[in-house]
Amino acid sequence: MKVNTVALLFILLFSSSIELISQQMERERANKLISFLYQNNNEILSMALIELADSNVVAAIPGIVENIWHYDQFRRYLAARALYKLNYASAHEIILAYVDSVEQGKDYTRFSKLSLQSMANNLLFAMGDYSKYQNTINYVKSILPEVEANDIYSLEKIIKEIPTEKYNIKQVLEIIALNSSISMTRWVASHSLSDNYGLEAISTVISVFENDSDWTNRGMIVDKLFKNFSDSLIHISLLKQIKLEKNPQNICVISEELLSKYGYLTDYYKVKNCYAQISDSVFYKYVREVLLDNFVVKKPEIASTRLSNIDSLYAYHTQSIFLNWLGNSAFSDQLKTYLTEAKTKLASGDSLGAALKIKLYQNQIVEQFKDTVTTDGKYVTEDGFKFLYYYPKYILERLPKLPTVKFNDSQGKLINSGTLQFYEGSWKDAVNNNDGTFTVPTTQKTLSLRMNYAYGSQTKSNVTVGADTVVFQTVNTQVKLLDSKGAILDTGRVQYYSGAWRDFGVTSNGVAVKELLPNNYSFRMNYAFASKDKTQDVGTNNVVVFQTVPATVQLKNSLGNPMPAPLGDAGTVQYYSGAWREFSATSNGVAVKELLPNNYSFRMNYAFASKDKAQDISTNNTVVFQTVPATVQLKNSSSELMPAPLGDAGTVQYYSGAWRDFGATTNGVAVKELLPNNYSFRMNYAFASKDKAQDISTNNVVIFQTVPAMVQLKNSNGSLMDAGTVQYYSGAWREFGATTNGVTVKELLPNNYSFRMTHEFVSLDKTQNTETNNVIVFNTVLCNVNVLDAQNQPVNNAAVSYYSGAWRSIGATLNGTISKELLPVNLSFRAVSGTKQLNKTQNIGTNNNVEIKLP
Structure with missing residues (x-):
């Protein structure tokens, strides 16, 4: 704490020292400048006089007073200025004496007498003395038109203090505004003319606006000066210049002035036709999207009469036809008839009748403007609507209010749709004001009314109507979708029936909401490809609830137990609603889905097969499939x-x-x-x-x-014989068995098979359907081989063989002959006797006697 105190004392002492040093330096500088007052160097003297005055060095006053009359004329002015700024008591007398001295002295090389007197005059003006004002006027006239802005400010002071010079100065300002080569000077002069002379100088200001070469001046005149006046000459000039102006910002400024201040059809038309020449995209967009898109026709003047207002509307109507903003001559003539009848009724004192005609006119404009798919040639463009809808609105505000019926929603907000009818001998259409109100064109006070909205209608009788009657109000109809546990469920699509099924909306957080007239409706909830209908009077209960049920599909086995998925093979469930829809896969034999309580067909897919079942889940929500x-x-x-x-x-x-x-x-x-x-x-x-x-x-x-496929091997005498081996063909040749006592048996499925018997190296195939005959018999034939010599004599001891995979021996001939039981196939036979040999091929199935003649 002690250390901090010492540090603080040090800082305070250091700061004080710095301040003392600074003050010492200022005193030294001031004394130095004062010493310059006694020197003959004009540049140093000028600097000293200006700095002493601006630094408020009062100590310099004696030196300035002592030396002022020793200086040249310009330094005298600086000295007089310094005395004024230093609040010297006799400064006023010295400045007056200086002005007189300038008049009597010679011209200073840099400044004329008049310029020095004018500068001194500014000091006198600041002291409230305008006795020498003529010097300033004379000086300005002497340099016309190339004056500076400060000179114009001096003239403005004279205008306020010397009213007699006002029009003399006006002429001077006009010369400057029209002829000065300095852009800023022309602007200051124009501004001064506008401020001090108003409409008296407006012609000159308009001339500057139309002819000034500086686009900044032209723009500022519109933005700063024209805004203060509403004059026909300005209006004409703006309409002319918007077409000639090249600067995009100025076109934007002129457009805004024309539309916001004047707002006639000619102004709108001019701007609409000229804004396309704006090269800058920002200004172009501003004119198009802000000024034109949001334009509303100007209200009639308060002092204007209602008859003249109708005449103005008639003129807008005629101009709109000419500009093709309104089409179809018969339609136009009908509208003109409304206006003529309105004038007639107004002139006769029937202002309510006049209001009705204007309202009918306005209603027709709205109706045709909204009809974008016209086939009768009637149309009102967006441009025409801006005049022919809003101007009648202004007229109606000045006429008695017609009987009006409001149409509110459940929150009391106007509903900008619907149609109203009233009964007057027959049902007639009321005039839709397109703002949630309807005008009833009648003089009756009590009526039957019918509101049509969202395909529904509500009728009320003996309704007293006035200028502000609320008769019809919708209810906030809420349709909820809840699951079986009462929790909200999405997304359901809701319809309601009114002449046909109409869209209501989709649920969000389980609720769909729509404003409806209080009636009895049928509602339909569409959820998960199914629908459920419900009828309810929303006038007594505006909340319509649909609730699903937990459709539970079970897959049970033949014992009645739930079937968990073997190796992941669960049952998958579908239900039919317009098409087969996904339900889910079973888990531990059960699948559950929230569905609207209806009769559905369910399909269980299990083990690549499916089974369908129809059931009304509103009475029983558990659907059981059993294998x-x-x-x-x-x-x-x-x-x-x-x-x-x-x-x-x-x-x-x-x-x-x-x-x-x-x-x-x-x-x-x-x-x-x-x-x-x-x-x-x-x-x-x-x-x-x-x-x-x-x-x-x-x-x-x-x-x-199976059947006992029995394969038998028999000899040529029909006796069973051994040994044969049997095969059968099923995709490949399969082993069947070997015969025992000429027979072999195998259990086979009853089909058509090919069987093969192999005996003595020879095979024979046979096809047979075991379903019709299970006994397959193979018979051999007795093959007789006769060997003869060249003289046809039997050859004994000739060696005989046959070929079946290799040469197989039959034996030697006796008396030229040898025999063997063989399967009846085509075989090659060979006979060998001594050096003689001969082969012969023969089908022993067709001829069992083989004769071989040796050479």
Whole structure:
């Protein structure tokens, strides 16, 4: 704390020292400047006099008074100025003496006598002395038109203090405004003329506006000077210049002045036709979007008569026809008739009748303006609407109010739509004012009224109507969509019936809202591709509630237990509403969706199959699908279940869009939970398959039974013989078995097979349907080979063989002959005797006697 105090004292002492040093320096500078008052160097003297005066060095007064009359004329002026600024008591007398001394002395090289006297006059003017004002006027006249702005300000002071010089100075200012080469001077002179002479000088100001070469001056005259007056000459000049003006900012300023101050049709038309020449996009957009788009025709003057107002409207009407802002001659003539009748009624004292005619005129303008798809040639453009709607509005404000009916919403705000009818011998249309009010063209005080809104209507009888009657009010109709637990639900699309189904809106946060007349309506909620209807009188209860139910779809197995998804294979649910719609997949056998309480068709998709079921969930919201245990059995020819020999089970498929895996038989049985439908089943066993279609909803046990395919090998005498090996073809040649005692047997599915018998290295194929005949017989033939020599004599001990994969020996001939039981096929035979050999090919199925002649 002690340290801080010491530091503070140091700062205060240091600051005081700095201030003392500064004051010392100022005193030294002042003394230095005062010493310059006694020197002959004019430049230094001028500097000293100006700085001493501006720095308020009062100590310099004695030196200035002592030396003033030793200076030349300009330095004397600076000395007199200094004495004035230093508030020297005798400054006024010295300045007057200075003015007189200038008159008697010689011209100073830089300044004329008049200029020095004018400068001194400004000091006198500041002291309230205008006795020498003529010097200022004479000086300004002597340099016309090239004066400075300060000279004009001096003239303005004379105008206020010496009224007799007002018009003399006016002439001077006009010369300056029209002829000065200095742009700022012309502007200051124009401004002075406007401020001091008003409309008396307006012709000169207009001339400057029309002819000044500086666009800034032209713009400022409109923006700063013309705004103060409403004069026909200014109006004419603006209309002329807007077409000639090249500067975009000035075109904008002129446009705003024409539209905001005058606002006649000619002004609007001129601006509309000229603004396109504005090169600057900002000003162009301002004129188009701010001035023209928001333009409203000027109100009639307060002093104007209502008859003259109608005449003005008639003139606007005629001009609009000429400009093609209003079309169709018959339509135009009808409108003119309204105006003529309005004048007649007004002249006869029937101001209410006149108001009705003007209102009918205005209503027709609005109706045709809104009719953008006209086919009768009637039209009112946006330009025409700005005059032919708003000007009648001004006239109506000055006429008695017609019987008016308001149409409010539930919050008391006017509704800018709807149509009103009143009964006067028949139902007639009231005039829609397009602002939520309707004018009733009648002199009756009590009427029956009918409001039509949003396709609905409401009628009221014996209604007393006046200038401000509220008769009809809508209700805030709310349609809610709630789920089964009462929580809000989106998004529902709502309709209501009034002559036809009409759009109401879509729910947001569970609610759709629309203002409706208080009637009984049918409402329709569309949600999740379904709809529900409900009838309610919104006049007594404006909240219409639709509530969904939790549609619960269950998938149960044949035991009645929910089916969790095996290996992720859940059931997927759809429901029909115009088309099949997604519901969801089951989880632990259950799928739930909020739906409107209706009758739906549901579809369960499970294991590649589907099942449909129709149910009204408004009475029962739980829809149950139950599978059946599809049981596929593989039985042998003795109707015994076939266990898998050596692991060779039957494998089962079922068809649902494609062949699907069912499972392999265990002890002759395979089971799968399936939806109760008609399926095709396929049993694959021993490389063959068999299909069978069956409706498992009526019989869930599907039986496949094999047949004992029996293959026999018999000789040419029909006796069973050994040994043959058998194959059958099913995708490839499969082993069947070897004959025992001429027979081999295999259980096969009853199909058409190709069988192959191989005996003594020779094979023979045979195709047979085992379903119709399960015994397949292969018969050999007794092949006799006779060997002869060249003289046709039998050859003994000739070696005979046949070819089947290799040469196979039959044996040696006895008395030229040898025999063998062989399968009846085409074979090559060979006989060898000594050095002689011969081959021969022959089908022993057609001829079992083979004769070979050796050479």
